[in-house]
Amino acid sequence: MSSTGYIVAAWLVTFGVTAGYSLWVVLRGRRLSQEVPPEQRRWMTAGSRGRE
Amino acid sequence: MTTTATTSDAVTSAPTSTGSTATRVLGAASLVGIALLVVFGVFVSPPDKELGETIRILYMHVPTVSVAYLAFVVTAVGSAMYLWKRTEFWDLLAASSAEIGVVFFGLTILNGMLWGKITWGVFWRWEPRLTTTAVLFLTYIGYLAVRAVPASPRTRGTRSAVVGLLAVVNIPIVHKAVDWWRGLHQERTIFGTLKPEIQGTQAFAAYLGLMVFLLLFAWLLIHRFRVAFLAERAAESGLEGAIAERRQEAGQ
Amino acid sequence: MAERTRAAAGAPTGTVRAVLADARLVAGKDLRLELRSRVGLSQVLPFALLVVLLFAFALDPDRRVLGAATPGLYWMVVLFSSVLAVGRTFAVEAEDGVLDGLRLSGLSPAGIYLGKVGALLVELLVLDLVLALAVVVFYGTEISGPVLLAAVVATATVGIAGAGGAYGGLTARMRGRDTLLPLLLLPLLAPVLIGGTRGVEVALGRDAGPGWPWVGLLGIFALVYLTLGTLMFRPLLEDA
Helix, strand or coil, X not given: CCHHHHHHHHHHHHHHHHHHHHHHHHHHHXXXXXXXXXXXXXXXXXXXXXXX | CCCCCCHHHHHHCCCCCCXXXXXXXXXXXXXXXXXXXXXXXXXXXXXXXXXXXXXXHHXXXXXXXXXXXXXXXXXXXXXXXXXXXXXXXXXXXHHHHHHHHHXXXXXXXXXXXXXXXXXXXXXXXXXXXXXXXXXXXXXXXXXXXXXXXXXXXXXXXXXXXXXXXXXHHHHHHHHHHHHHHCCCCCCCCCCCCXXXXXXXXXXXXXXXHHHHHHHHHHHHHHXXXXXXXXXXXHHHHHHHHHHHHHHHHCCC | CHHHHHHHHHCCCCCHHHHHHHHHHHHHHHHHHHHHHCHHHHHHHXXXXXXXXXXXXXXXXXXXXXXXXXXXXHHHHHHHHHHHHHHHHHHHHHHCCHXXXXXXXXXXXXXXXXXXXXXXXXXXXXXXXXXXXXXXXXHCCCCCCHHHHHHXXXXXXXXXXXXXXXXXXXXXXXXXXXXXXXXXXXXXXXXXXXHHHHHHHHHCCCCCCCCHHHHHHHHHHHHHHHHHHHHHHHHHHHHC
């Protein structure tokens, strides 16, 4: 592989992995949101500040 | 778990995802930034006098490693605050940040290897910064492994907070040790050849890269924290559901 | 034992002297336990010697590879044996619920930590010494700087015991602790391996460079982890 190939590979890997990880996080959030009662879905509103 | 009047807003517009106005703004800014970074980093900026085209890898390598260290500092702060305040927020913040740091550290190592293949002709040399990154990467894999072991939230939080603090203190020690270790073997290093005054579009691409990955980190951290929070609630309601089932089985 | 524990609990706690008294008590208990059970002597030490032997098979002794690699091999054996020793020291506590007993005994967590580290340190120093003799005999190693060698080995071992005490306490009651302990401990000990190997290379006359800066680095590592362990052992004992 030429040096151009490795540079292109570096960009593809970096943003590919970042996109893949982001997608995994977001989809997990959607799935978990369905499992949790609406009023408990956000830390800001669920009043968990004193929770351990 | 107190349900106060302020939660009525949340209920009427109950979120079905971990997105919010804040994350949408951050996400959009990140996407624009990535597009600009590709334009400037890959196409517009000229090759470096010494590094040649390989400088284009550094536009990502330097930001990923910087953001990863920032993430581990956030983990350490969260760990210390958890041991002090004992609130769920700090524990989940520390854990979320560590996972993102590990992802970015993995990318740093991959980019470093591709850079090395071009510059040295081999994927790996015991270049000090790359070596340090590898050791710390494994250190934080250990942190994630501790979190993956099932335990009560307080036990898990305490264990991982201690690991998070022991690990962050090791960062400067590993740096120093590896620097001395490789001191006798001077070779072309990733940062050693990067002149402090890169100019024009090169400097713009470098700073843009840092900005983009900082935005990405903020965006990911908010989402990841919300996922961690949801996972805790889901585990609780799962537990409550299981207890209710058992009670019904027992005819209570 | 029970009587002495109560006596220590009655003593003024919180002061440095009380902490050290607790540490002496715990270290004494651990060492007596070790002497009676002889697990270290009959299992960990033979394991270490076995690895010394295996390295000779892996790296042909006639091709000078073994001799050149001796300092690194020495520390690899010490590190892996240390993982076993740390796991052993805390497994005893966790299995019999002694850790809860210790927590309720009124001993200060810092004292318990320092006692554990002290006992571990004694065991590891014995291991270091036997291993050094084995290496000298089997690998034909000559020592040119005995003072530096002793200093490197001693400070490195304090660091290993300090970090090992903290992570041993952390993993003691965890599921899968046998695989988790090395994963946590070995990356943390990477600077000890580097410093120990380079320091020993200088002490054996393989490397001209100054050796004492390595002792300094190992000393800082030891100090940092002893301090952190002392501070962290209370939450670990109560919640981990």
